[in-house]
Amino acid sequence: NAGVTQTPKFRVLKTGQSMTLLCAQDMNHEYMYWYRQDPGMGLRLIHYSVGEGTTAKGEVPDGYNVSRLKKQNFLLGLESAAPSQTSVYFCASTIHPQTGPSSYEQYFGPGTRLTVT
């Protein structure tokens, strides 16, 4: 059971280049999330998905696109990278959260450190 994995772990891009970050989970989770972590700003939600074929915008979606073609994978794309997108990117997943006693905590991947020069 690998949990949540992210590919790649590190990447350096030049301004204007594009790339795709891959998140994969093997826990059959419905929900998947992409966050960015910047110093002093905590984790900010970029996009999320509540099931295969669905995506929704989070707090900071501009400059990013996502796709969830398969339940286990959630892709984050940067079409034209900018230095402001230098950050650590975390993917997370959870089963379908509902009200009730269960916690439905998020399971996080190890993160991808992206530098845009």
Next chain:
Amino acid sequence: AQKITQTQPGMFVQEKEAVTLDCTYDTSDPSYGLFWYKQPSSGEMIFLIYQGSYDQQNATEGRYSLNFQKARKSANLVISASQLGDSAMYFCAMRDYGGSGTYKYIFGTGTRLKVLA
């Protein structure tokens, strides 16, 4: 708007002493969940403890307890008998209803805890 506030950017505590990390939240949804995560210097996100909005008792997990004061909208983390390995960044988070049957998780900016020998 939903919000998590952590007002302590950094904290120091002597080894074996207890420490309280503050977290306040804001939501209009009567059903929500509150979480604490630990992020050591290695970068991974570790789930520590959960409190549901309808839970009558404060959550406890080993040396971690959550001081839940619903009327004051606070969910402080208490770490008893601090250990050197507790030195890390700590994030408070809230699961909140995102509309249309979906759920989002909102994070605070974090508190960096340093345990002194």
